[in-house]
Amino acid sequence: MVNVLQLTDTLALCAAGFIICCLISRKPSLPYPPGPAGYPIIGNLFDIPKELPWVQFAKWAKEYGDVISLSIFGQTIVVLNSHSAVKDVVLMRPLNVAGRPFIKFAEMRALLPIHLTTVGREWRERRRVVDTYFRPAAIQPYKGVQIEKVVKLLRRIADKPNDISDHTREYNGALIMDIVYGYDVKTHEDYFVQINEQFLSFASRVVLPTGPIVNAIPILGRLPPWMLGRDFAALLEKGTRLWRQVFNEPFDWTKNSIKTGAAKESLVRTSLSEISEDDTEGETILKHAFGNIFAGGTATLRAFILHMVLSPTVQTKAQEELDRVVGRERVPNFDDRPNLPYVNAILMEVLRWAPATPIAAPHSAEDDINLERFYIPKGSIVICNAWAILHDQAYYLEPDIFKPERHIGIDGRVLEDPILDYAFGYGTRRCPGRHFADATMWLYIASVLAFFNIQRARDENGNEIPVDSKYEPTNLIHQPMPFTCTLVPRDRSTLERICKQD
Template identity: 35%
Template sequence: MIPTLDMHSTLILSLSVIAVVIVDRLARKKRASGGLPLPPGPTGLPLVGSLFSLDKRDVFYTYRDWTATYGDMVYARFLNEEMIIINSEKIAVDLLDKRSNNYSDRPFLAALKPYGWGFSFADVNYGDYWRIRRKLFHHTFRADAVAKFQPMQISKVHQLLANILECPEDYAAHLETYNSCITMSIVYGYDAKPRDDPLVDITSKAMHGPLKVFTPEGCPLVNAFPFLLRLPTWFPGATLARHARASHDNIQSMGVAAIPYMEKKMINGTAVPSLVTDMLERLEEVEADKKAAFEAAVKDVMTTTVAGASETTTATLLVFILAMVLHPEIQQRAQVHLDAVVGRDRLPEFSDRELLPYVEAILIECMRWEPVSPIGRPHTATESDVYEGYYIPKGVTIVANAWAMSRNESAFPNASEFKPERWLDAEGRLTVDGPPGFVFGFGRRVCPGRWAADAGIWIALCSLLANFEFHKAKDAKGREIDFVPTFTTGFVRMPDPFPSRVVARPGFDSERLAQWVRAST
C-alpha cells in the first residue's frame, strides 16, 4: 500500500525539484546500457512513472498481470526508483541464487533509521557489517542447532491449546501470543505469561504499522522525498514524520524492555538457553578491543530476530485455519491420518513428523497457496548485468514476486486451489523435502531463521489439527455463512477476520489436556 499524504504534503511534493533528478538519472542509465534494451515494461507517466498503475492494496497482483504483456521480467519506474520485477522462479534462481555475488545487496531505504529500524541487518547493505551479524545469527539458528528449542516450542503449543480451549473465539490473538512467546523465549530466554504479557504487548505495538513504508511500492515516495521524515511533528503535512517518530519510540521501548529480566536471570544463575546466552558464551572469547563492536552486533541480531518473527508465523497459521474452514474434507483426512499415527491418548511430538506426510503436505501447501511474504525483501544489483539480452542497471531494485511464482500453472496446475496432494506421490509419500524455494527468499539473503520458524509452525499446526475442528460460522438460523477471504496489506500478508467456529474434538477438554501435558513432561 502506497503511503498516503494529506493536502499539505501534496503541496510540498508539487513544489519539489525532484523531477530534474529523475530525468538526469534515467538519462544516465540509458547511456550506460551499451545499446542493450532494458526489460520490457509499462511506459508510465512523466515524473511519477507507473506509480498510479499499481493495485492500491496488493501490488503483486499488478506485477503478475504485467507478465501477460511484458513477460516474466518487467522493468518499471516509480518516481525516481527503477525496479525490475521477477515473476518467474527460474529467473529468480538464475539471478539471485546463481549470481548471488552481484544480487545480495539491498536498495537504499530512507525510512529505515527514522522509523527506528537501523538495527535490522536483514535490510543493510551486503558487506562485512552484514556478514558479522549473519554469522552470529547462524550460530544459534542453523539447521542442526534449532532442535534445542523444541522442548520450549512444545511447552508453548500446550499453552496455545489451553488458551483456545478457554476462549476459542479469540484464536487469532492466541496465535499471535504463541508466536511472540516463542520468539521471546528463543531470543531472551523470557518465559512470557499465557496472556496479556507486558513485554509481548510492547513488542506487538512496536512491530505493527511501520512495515508498510518499507515495501518496494512504498519506498520510492519516501526515498524521493526523505525530508518528509524530518519535518517537525507539529508542521502541517508531517504525517510521515509523526509516524516515524512514534515507530522509533516504540522500537526503543522494545529494545530495552527485556534487559531487567535478562540481568536478573543472569545474576541468579537461572537463565535458560537462548540467543543471549549463546552470545554471552562467545563474548568471553572476543578480544577486549573488539567487545564493544561485538555487543553492538549482538543487540542488532536480537532485535532483528524479534522483528523478523513478529508476524510471519501467525500469518501462516491463520492461512492454515482458513484452508481448513474452506476445505473440511482435507481437514477430516488429516485427522484420520493423525489419529492413526498419534492416537487419541497423547499430544503430537516432533518425533511424529516423519510419519505424517499428509500433514506435512498441508503445511507446504499453506506456504505455497497464500505466501505470507508475497514480494519479500528487495535485492539490488551491485554491478550492471545482462540476462538473456536485457540490460540490468547497477543499483536497480530487484523484486521477486513470490505470489506470482505461487500461481505458476506449469509448476502448480490449478494453482489457486488448495491441494496438499500435489506434494505426494500415488503411495502418499512426500515428493519434496520442504516448501518451494520462493517462500523463504533467494540467494545469500534467504531467511536465516527458516528452520526454527518451520518447527514452530509445524508443531502448532499438527497440535491444532489433532485436537480441534475448524468450521464456517453459522447464522441465527443455523446456516453456514459463506464468505470470500480477504487479506491484510503490507510487508506480511494474512487473512482478515473471517466467520469461523473452533470446536474441541470429542474427548478433548482442559482436564484431558492437563493429563497429557503431565505425561509428556
C-alpha cells in the same frame, strides 16, 4: 599561424566527439526489461498499488513477460515473476543481488532489521549469530520448549475456542521470547508480544518505494520532519519508538534478570556469557541480531485455520492420518513427522497458496546485470514475486485451488519442491530462521488438527456465520482478513487430561 577561431572550433569538436564516444560506450547494448510506460518524472508512482502489489505485478507479467521494469522518480525497479527469472538474476548471481536498496525512512532515525540491512561487516556479524543458533542442528534442543508451548496452546483453545487468532499470536510470541530471552509470555496481550506485532505491521508499510515519500525522493529526508506534514512526523516518531522497543527492551530485561540471578536459560544469556562485560561492540551485535528474530508464522497459521474452515474434507483426511499414526492419547511430536505426509502437505500448500511475504524484502543490484534479452542497471531495486511463482500454472496445475494432494507422489511420500523454498526468501538472503519456523508451524498444524475440529461459528440463532476468504490489503505481509470460527474438541476427556499435564 593557426587561426585562433579554427583551433577553438577543432577543440570543441574533439571535446564533443569525446563526450559522444563516452555516452555511446556507456549506453547498454540491451534494453531495460519492458513494463508499463508511466509518466514523466514520477514514472510508475501511481501505477504500483499500495495494496496487494504482487497481484498487479503478476498481471503485468502476462502482458510484458516474466521480467518487468518500473520506475519511480528515476529509480529502476525490476520485478521477477518466474522461477527461471529468479534463477537467472538472483540464484546465478548471489553476491550481485545480495544487497538491499537504500530505505531513507528507516535510515533517518531507526535501526534496520537484518533482513533489510545490506551485505557488509555488520550484516555478516548479525547473520553469523542467527545462523549459529538457528541452523538445523542447533534447533534440536528447542523441541521441548516447542512441545510445552503447543500444550499451552491447546489449553488456551479449549478455554476460549473462538479466539484462535489471539492464541496463535501468543504461541508464536511465547516461543521466541522463551528461547531467545528466557521470558515467559502469559497472554496474547503481553507487552513484548504486542510491540513485535505492531513492529511487523508497521515495517510492512514503510520499507518499499511506494511507502513514505522520502523512500521515493530521498533528498526530502534532509528536511525537518514537520515540513513533510504532521502525519509523516508522527509516522517517523512511531517508527523510532517501535525500533527502540523491539531492539532494546527485551534484551535489557534479560540483562537485568542475569544481574539479579533470576535469568532462565536463553540464547541471550548464553551469548552474553561468551563475551566480556566491557565488549560493547559485541553486545550491540547480539542485541541487533536477536532483535530481528521476531515471532514469525502468525500470518501463515491464520491462513491454515482459514483453509481448514473452507476445506472440511482436507481436515478430515489429515485427522484420519493423525489417528492412524499418532492415536488420540498424546500430542504429535517431531518423530511422527516422517509418517504424516498429508499433514506435511497441508503446511506446504499453505506456504504455496499464501506466502506470508509474497514479494519479501527487495534486493539491490550491486553491479550491472546483462541477461540474454535485457539489461538491469546497477542500483536497481530487484523484487522477487514469490506469489506469482508459487501460483505459476507451469509448476502447479490449478494454482488457485487449495489442494495438499499436489505435494504427494504416487508412492504416498511428500514430493521435493525446491521452488516452495521461495516462501522463505531467495539466495543468500533467505530467512535464517526458516528451519525453526517450519518446525514450529508443523507442530501447530499437527496438534490443532489432532485435537480439534475447525468449524464455522454460529450466531445466537444457530445459523452459520459466513467466512470470507479475502486477505488483508497490505503491501508486504499477506494474511487473511479477520474471520470468525470455532474449534470443537474431538475428544474432550483426553484433551482435558493432556492439558492438565505440566
